[in-house]
Amino acid sequence: MKLPKNCISSICEIGKLKSLQELHKFKLKDVSGYRIGELKNMNDLYKLGINRLENVKDGEEARNAQLCEKRRLTDLTLRWSRSHIDSTNNDLDENVLNNLQPQKCLTNLSIKRYVGARSAIWMNNVNPIINLEKIELSDCSEWETLPSFGQLPFLKSLRLLRMPKVKWLESKFNGNDKYRAFPLLEKLYIWGLEALEDWFEAGVAAEDGCLFPCLIELVLRNCSKLKEFPSLPPKLKSLCIEKMGWKTLNFCSNSNPIPLEDLDVVDFPNITSIPLADEIARLAALRYSRIKNCPNLISLGRYREVETTNNCQLMLNVLAISDPSVLLMEPLRSIASLKVLKIKDNDEVVSFPNEVEQWFLTVRSSLSELIILRFESLQSLPSTIESLSSLQRLYISDVRMLRELPNLPPSLERLDIDECHPELKERYGEDGGSDRHKIAHIPNIKFF
Numbered sequence: 340m341k342l343p344k345n346c347i348s349s350i351c352e353i354g355k356l357k358s359l360q361e362l363h364k365f366k367l368k369d370v371s372g373y374r375i376g377e378l379k380n381m382n383d384l385y386k387l388g389i390n391r392l393e394n395v396k397d398g399e400e401a402r403n404a405q406l407c408e409k410r411r412l413t414d415l416t417l418r419w420s421r422s423h424i425d426s427t428n429n430d431l432d433e434n435v436l437n438n439l440q441p442q443k444c445l446t447n448l449s450i451k452r453y454v455g456a457r458s459a460i461w462m463n464n465v466n467p468i469i470n471l472e473k474i475e476l477s478d479c480s481e482w483e484t485l486p487s488f489g490q491l492p493f494l495k496s497l498r499l500l501r502m503p504k505v506k507w508l509e510s511k512f513n514g515n516d517k518y519r520a521f522p523l524l525e526k527l528y529i530w531g532l533e534a535l536e537d538w539f540e541a542g543v544a545a546e547d548g549c550l551f552p553c554l555i556e557l558v559l560r561n562c563s564k565l566k567e568f569p570s571l572p573p574k575l576k577s578l579c580i581e582k583m584g585w586k587t588l589n590f591c592s593n594s595n596p597i598p599l600e601d602l603d604v605v606d607f608p609n610i611t612s613i614p615l616a617d618e619i620a621r622l623a624a625l626r627y628s629r630i631k632n633c634p635n636l637i638s639l640g641r642y643r644e645v646e647t648t649n650n651c652q653l654m655l656n657v658l659a660i661s662d663p664s665v666l667l668m669e670p671l672r673s674i675a676s677l678k679v680l681k682i683k684d685n686d687e688v689v690s691f692p693n694e695v696e697q698w699f700l701t702v703r704s705s706l707s708e709l710i711i712l713r714f715e716s717l718q719s720l721p722s723t724i725e726s727l728s729s730l731q732r733l734y735i736s737d738v739r740m741l742r743e744l745p746n747l748p749p750s751l752e753r754l755d756i757d758e759c760h761p762e763l764k765e766r767y768g769e770d771g772g773s774d775r776h777k778i779a780h781i782p783n784i785k786f787f
Contacts, residue, residue, distance in 0.1 A: 353377050360411075361386040367394040376403035384409055388416035389439075393423045398434035406441045415441050419452040426454050429481055433457055443467050446493075449475040455482065456504075462486040469493075477501055485509070489520040497524060501531040508538050521551050530560040537566050551575075559583060571597060576624075579603040587612045596621045603629040607636075616640035616669045620651045629659040631684060639668040661685050663695045672698065676705040683712035689719075689740075696721040703727050713737040720745050735759060736787075742766075747778060754778060757787035 347353070347364055354377035362384055367375055368391070375395050378387070387409075395401050406412065417439060419432070426432075433455035440461040441448075448471055461467045463486050472493050476482070477500035488497060489509035499505070508529070509520055520539075521527075529535065538550070551557075554572040559565065563584040570591040571578075576598055580588075586609045590597065599622060604613055610633050615622065617640035630636070652675035659681040665671060680702070699706075703726050711720070711734070718740045724730070725746040735741065736757040744767065747754070756763060764786045766774040778784060 363388045367391045369394050378404040385411045386414040390418045392419045395435050398438040401435045401438035414447040416449040447473040451477050453479045458486045465490050496526040498528040503533045526556045528558045532562050535562045535565045577601040581605040590618045601627040605631045607633045612638045614640035626656045631661040666698045677702045679708040681710040686715035691721045696723045699723040708732045710734045753783040754781045755785045
C-alpha cells in the first residue's frame with residue numbers, strides 16, 4: 340500500500356496500517372496517536388522519513404520505534420525541525436539518535452538538524468551501516484567528529500551540508516596500501532563546513548591511489564580553511580569549487596590523460612593561478628568551465644613549447660566568466676573551439692578592451708551562442724560580433740547602460756533582450772524603431 344506524501348501527517352494512529360511500505364514524512368506530535376511508538380509494528384516499511392524528532396522525550400521512547408526490527412527498511416530520513424537548530428539540548432538528541440539504530444540492510448541515510456556533538460554509537464561501528472550507499476548530513480550544527488565513512492565498502496554518494504564544527508572528513512584512515520579511503524564513492528558534496536581543515540586527521544597522510552579511487556563528481560563550497568586536494572582523483576569528471584581560501588589550484592594527478600570534463604572555479608578571492616595551460620595536453624576531455632569572481636587571478640598557467648608544437652588546444656562546449664580579460668589568458672586566448680560563451684555578473688566593465696574584441700575572431704567559426712548577463716556599467720558590445728559566422732543566438736539581460744547594438748551576423752536566428760536601457764527598445768523595437776532595419780534579418784526577436 341502507498342499513500343500520497345502530503346496526507347500522511349494527518350492520519351492518527353498510523354501504526355495500524357501495518358502493511359504500509361512507504362512513509363515519507365511522519366510528523367511527530369506529543370499527542371496520542373502521533374508519537375514515534377506508532378512505528379513499532381510497521382515492519383513492511385522500506386522507505387521511512389520521521390519529522391519533528393524534538394517531540395521524542397528520551398532515548399527509551401525513541402527505542403519504541405523498533406527500527407532495528409524493520410528488515411526491509413533501506414531508506415531512512417531523520418529530521419528535527421528548523422526551530423530546533425538553536426537548541427542546546429545536545430544530550431537529548433544524542434540519546435534519541437542512539438536509539439534509532441536501523442537494520443544493516445539500510446542503503447540510504449539522511450539526518451537533518453541534529454544538534455548532538457557526537458555520532459550515534461551505531462554509526463561508529465562499520466558493521467551496522469556497512470551496506471550504506473548514500474549518506475546526507477545537513478544542518479547538524481554541533482556535530483564535531485564524523486563516523487569513519489571512508490571505510491564503508493559500498494558508499495557511492497556523500498553529502499555534508501552546513502556542519503560548522505567538523506574538522507576532518509575521515510579520522511581513522513591509516514595510510515597503508517591495503518586500505519583505500521572511500522573505495523566506491525562516486526559523488527562527494529561538501530558545503531558550509533567552515534571548520535574543515537584537512538581531508539584526514541592531523542598527522543595522517545594518504546597514499547597515492549588510496550584516496551577516492553572511483554570519485555566522479557566533487558563539489559566544495561564555503562570551506563575556507565580546507566587544505567587543497569592532495570591530488571585529483573583518477574576518475575574525476577566534474578570539479579566545482581566555490582568560496583574557498585586557496586591561492587592556486589593543483590592538478591597533480593597520476594591519471595594520464597586527466598578525465599576532467601567540467602571545471603568550475605567561482606568566488607575565489609585569493610586565487611592567482613589555475614594551471615589549465617600547464618596541463619592542456621592531459622585535459623583533452625574538458626568541455627565545460629566556469630571561472631567567475633576571481634579578482635586576483637592573473638594566470639591560467641603557461642604553454643610548454645612541446646605542447647605548442649603538438650597543437651594541444653582547448654575545445655570547450657560552454658565557458659562562463661565574469662571578467663572578459665580572462666579570455667586573454669592561455670589556453671583561452673588561443674582556444675580551438677567554443678560553442679557557448681556566458682559573460683555575466685560584472686558591474687565595472689564599461690566596454691570590452693580592443694584585445695578582447697579581437698579575441699572573438701578566434702571563435703568566429705564555432706561560437707553558436709553568446710549570453711551577456713548583469714553587466715551594470717557596460718555601454719557597448721564588441722564590434723567583432725558581426726564576424727561570428729556561426730552565431731545563432733544572442734541573449735542580453737540586465738545590461739542597463741546599453742543603448743546601441745553592433746552590426747549582427749547573418750547567421751543569427753534569435754535575439755533576446757531583457758532589462759536593458761529603454762532607448763534600446765525604442766530604437767530596435769518593431770513599432771517604428773529607427774534602427775529596426777539593422778536587425779530585420781533575424782527570424783526571432785524578443786524584447787522583455
